[in-house]
Amino acid sequence: MRTTQRYSTVAIVLHWLIALALAAEIALGFAMPKDASGFAAFQLHKSIGITILALSLLRLGWRVTHARPAPIERGVTGFLAAAVHVGFYIFMIAMPLTGWALVSTDPSDIPTLLYGVVPLPHLPLGQGVNGLAGEAHELLAWGGLALFALHVVGALRHHFLIRDGLLARMGGGGFVLAMLAAVLLLGLGVFAYEGGFSQRAEHDHATDHASDHATDVHCDGDQQTLADDGHNHVHEDEAEDETADSAEDDQQDEETVAEAEPEVVEPVGPPPSWAIQPGGTLRFAIDNGGTTLKGSFANWSGSIVMDPDAPQSAKISITVDLASASLGDATQDTMLWGGDFLDTSSHAQATWRSSSVRRISGNRYEADGTLSLKGKSRPQRIVFTLNGSGKTRSVSGSATVDRKAFSVGTGSNAANLAPSVNVTFAFDAVS
Numbered sequence: 506m507r508t509t510q511r512y513s514t515v516a517i518v519l520h521w522l523i524a525l526a527l528a529a530e531i532a533l534g535f536a537m538p539k540d541a542s543g544f545a546a547f548q549l550h551k552s553i554g555i556t557i558l559a560l561s562l563l564r565l566g567w568r569v570t571h572a573r574p575a576p577i578e579r580g581v582t583g584f585l586a587a588a589v590h591v592g593f594y595i596f597m598i599a600m601p602l603t604g605w606a607l608v609s610t611d612p613s614d615i616p617t618l619l620y621g622v623v624p625l626p627h628l629p630l631g632q633g634v635n636g637l638a639g640e641a642h643e644l645l646a647w648g649g650l651a652l653f654a655l656h657v658v659g660a661l662r663h664h665f666l667i668r669d670g671l672l673a674r675m676g677g678g679g680f681v682l683a684m685l686a687a688v689l690l691l692g693l694g695v696f697a698y699e700g701g702f703s704q705r706a707e708h709d710h711a712t713d714h715a716s717d718h719a720t721d722v723h724c725d726g727d728q729q730t731l732a733d734d735g736h737n738h739v740h741e742d743e744a745e746d747e748t749a750d751s752a753e754d755d756q757q758d759e760e761t762v763a764e765a766e767p768e769v770v771e772p773v774g775p776p777p778s779w780a781i782q783p784g785g786t787l788r789f790a791i792d793n794g795g796t797t798l799k800g801s802f803a804n805w806s807g808s809i810v811m812d813p814d815a816p817q818s819a820k821i822s823i824t825v826d827l828a829s830a831s832l833g834d835a836t837q838d839t840m841l842w843g844g845d846f847l848d849t850s851s852h853a854q855a856t857w858r859s860s861s862v863r864r865i866s867g868n869r870y871e872a873d874g875t876l877s878l879k880g881k882s883r884p885q886r887i888v889f890t891l892n893g894s895g896k897t898r899s900v901s902g903s904a905t906v907d908r909k910a911f912s913v914g915t916g917s918n919a920a921n922l923a924p925s926v927n928v929t930f931a932f933d934a935v936s
Contacts (some may be wrong), residue, residue, distance in 0.1 A: 510574040510674065511574065511673060511675075512573060512574060512674050512675060513565055513567075513571055513678075515571075516564070516567055516568070516571070516573070516702070517675055517676055518562070519560060519563060519567065520675060521675075521676075521684050522560055523557060523560050523561060523597065524684070525566060525599070525687065525689075525691055526553055526557050526560065526686055526693035527557060527649070527653070527693060528555055528688045528689070528691045528695070528906070529692065529695045530550065530552060530553045530554060530557060531646060531649060531650065531653075531692065532548050532691075532692040532693070532694075532695035532696035533546060533549065533695050534550055534646055535555070535646070535696065536695065536696045536697075536698075537550060542647040544834070545834060546836065548621070548834070548836055549620075550604075550619070551604065551608060551617050551619070551625070552617075552619045552620045553603070553606075554600070554604045555601055555605070555619055555625060556619075557597055557600070557601055558597070558598060558601035558602065558605075560598035561594065561596065561601075563599050563907065565594060565598075566599075567876050569664070572624040574674055576673065577669060580850070584653075585655075585659075586659060589652055589655050589656055589659065591915040592648070592652050593652050593656065596645055596648060596652055599641070599645055600642065600645045600646070601650060603641045603642040603645060604638075604642050604755040605625075605628055606634055606635075606638040607629055607635065607638040607639050607642055608627070609628040609629075609630055610627075610628075610630050610631065610632045610633075610634050610635035610638060611628035611632075611635060612632060612635075612917050613916075613917045613918050614627075614917075614918070615836070615918065616836055616839055616840065617836070618836045618839070618891055619833040621834070621836065622835070623658065645677050645816075657685060658681045660672060660685070661680065664681075664682070667732075668734075682876060687739050698757055702771065706858070710721045713762070727900055743905065766911050772784065776811050776812035776815065776818050776819060776820075777810070777811070777936040778808075778809065778810050778936060779809040779810070779811065779898070779934035779935065779936045780934060780935050781806065781807050781809070781932050781933075781934055782912060782932060782933040782934060782935060782936070784932070784933070785930065785931060785932025785933065786801060786929075786930065786931050786932070787805050787825065787928070787929075787930045788800070788801045788802075788928070788930070789801070789802075789804045789830075789926050789927065789928050789929075790926070790927045790929075791908075791923055791925070791926045791927070792922070792923040793921050793922050793923070794921035798832060798837075798840070798864050799832070799833075800825075800830055800832040800833070801825075801830075801831060802825050802829050802830050803829035803831065804825075804826035804829035805823065805824065805826060805829070806823075806824050806897070807821065807822060807823040807824065808811050808820075808821070808822045809821050809934060813868075813891055813898070814895060816862040816864050816870055817861070817862065817863060818862060819859060819862040819872070820859060821857075821858070821859040821862065821872060821874070822856065822857065822858045822859070823856065823857045823858075824854055824855075824856050825854060825855045825856070826853065826854060827842070827847045827849045827853060827854060827855055828842060828849040829889050830847060834856070840918060845878070845913055845914065845915050845916035845919065846913055846919070847877055847913065851879075851880075852878070852879045852880060855876065855877060855878040855879075856876070856877045856878075857874050857875070857876045857885060857887070858874050858875055859872045859873070860873050860874050860875065860883075861874075865888070868890050868891045869888070869889075869890050870888070870889055870891065870894060871886065871887075871888050872887050872888075872889070873885075873886050874886075876906065876911075878911040879911050879912055879913060879914070881909065881911050882914065883885065883907075883910045883911065886904065887902055887903070887904040888902055888903060888904070889901065889902025889903075889930075891900065896935055896936045897933065897935050897936075898933070898934050898936075899931075899933040899934075900930070900931065900932055900933070900934055901929075901930065902929070902930055902931075903927065903928060903929045903930070904927075904928045905922060905925050905926070905927055905928070906925065906926045906928055907925060907927070908922070908924060908926050909924050912928055913926075
C-alpha cells in the first residue's frame with residue numbers, strides 16, 4: 506500500500522526548518538564551552554532556542570487550523586508514532602521556555618540580544634526557579650535526543666521495510682533522506698566545531714600571552730617593578746624565579762638611576778605642544794577565567810605639552826569617552842556600559858592627568874598621574890616610548906589599572922575577572 510497524500514508546503518517547510526535548527530541547537534548545547542570562552546556560543550544558543558520556540562508555535566497553530574494526512578498505521582505502532590509526535594511538540598516548546606526561564610533567573614543577570622540585535626526581556630520569575638529550570642532543561646535535552654532517534658528510526662522503517670511511501674508526505678523519499686543527512690551532518694558539524702573551541706581558545710590565550718609579553722618588552726624594556734606606594738604594579742614574567750627577579754630589579758633600579766640622572770636637561774624655552782593624529786588606538790585586555798577579553802575605546806583625545814629632552818616640565822592629559830568602549834559583542838558591550846562596570850549613564854568620561862614625567866633611558870619614559878574614573882581618583886603610572894625625531898613622533902605605551910580601586914566590575918558577572926586591566930595605546934603626534 507502506498508500513500509500519496511502530502512502535508513502542505515508550509516508544514517513541510519516548517520518541519521525541516523525546525524529539524525535543522527534543533528540539530529544545531531542540541532549539538533551546540535552539548536558542545537559549547539561552559540566558561541567565559543563560550544560566551545558567543547551561549548548567545549547564539551539562546552537565539553536559536555527562541556527561534557525554535559517561534560517556529561514550533563507557528564507549526565502547532567498551522568497543524569490545528571489545517572487538515573493533515575490521515576494516519577496509515579493503527580494499533581500499538583500507530584499509538585507510538587502519535588506519542589513521538591506529541592512528545593516532539595512538548596519538547597520543542599518546553600525546551601526553549603525552560604532555557605528562557607534559566608537565563609531569566611540566573612544571578613548573573615546576563616542580557617539576551619537575539620542574534621546580537623533584538624533584546625529579549627527576562628521572564629518575571631524569582632531566582633528560586635533557577636535550579637528547577639536548569640534540571641528540566643538538561644532532562645529535556647536528553648529526551649529530545651531520544652525522540653529524534655525514534656523519529657528517524659520510524660521514518661527509515663517505513664521507507665526501507667514497510668515501503669508504504671510515508672516519506673512522500675514530507676517531500677518524497679529521496680528528498681527526505683537528503684534532508685535527514687543534512688540534519689545529521691549539521692549537528693555533527695556544530696558539535697565538532699564547538700567541541701574544539703576550548704582547545705582553540707586555550708591556544709589563542711597562550712599565543713596572546715606570549716604576544717602581550719613581547720609587547721610589554723618592546724614598550725617597557727627593562728622597567729622596574731613599581732613600588733608599593735599607591736601606584737599600580739606592572740607585571741613581570743611570572744615564570745622567573747622570585748629571588749632572581751628581586752636581585753635583577755635591584756640591579757635595574759641602580760642602573761636606571763645611574764642612567765636617568767645625567768639625562769636631566771634644563772629646558773631653554775617653553776616645551777612644545779603636540780597634536781595627537783587620527784588613527785591611534787587605545788585598547789584594554791583582562792583575563793576572565795583563563796580567557797582574555799579584549800576591547801578598545803573608539804573615542805578619546807588628549808593634550809600633550811612636552812620637551813622630549815626635558816620631560817620633567819611635561820603636562821599631559823587624556824580624556825576617554827567611556828560609552829565608546831567595546832568588546833566586539835553587543836551583549837557584552839551593554840553589560841560593560843552598565844552600572845556594575847563603567848556606568849556610562851552616570852560617568853561619561855575618564856581622565857588621566859600627569860603630575861610628573863621622567864626619562865627612564867633613551868626614548869623610554871615613565872609618567873605618574875591621577876586617573877579619574879566612576880567618580881574616584883587614584884594615582885596611576887604609565888610607561889611609554891617615543892620613536893622618531895623632529896616635529897613628528899610615534900608614541901606607544903601601557904599601564905596596568907586596578908579595576909577594583911574604581912569599582913569597575915562589582916556584580917556576579919565579574920566573579921572570574923582578574924583585578925588588573927592591561928591598557929595599551931599607540932598614536933602619532935605632531936608639534
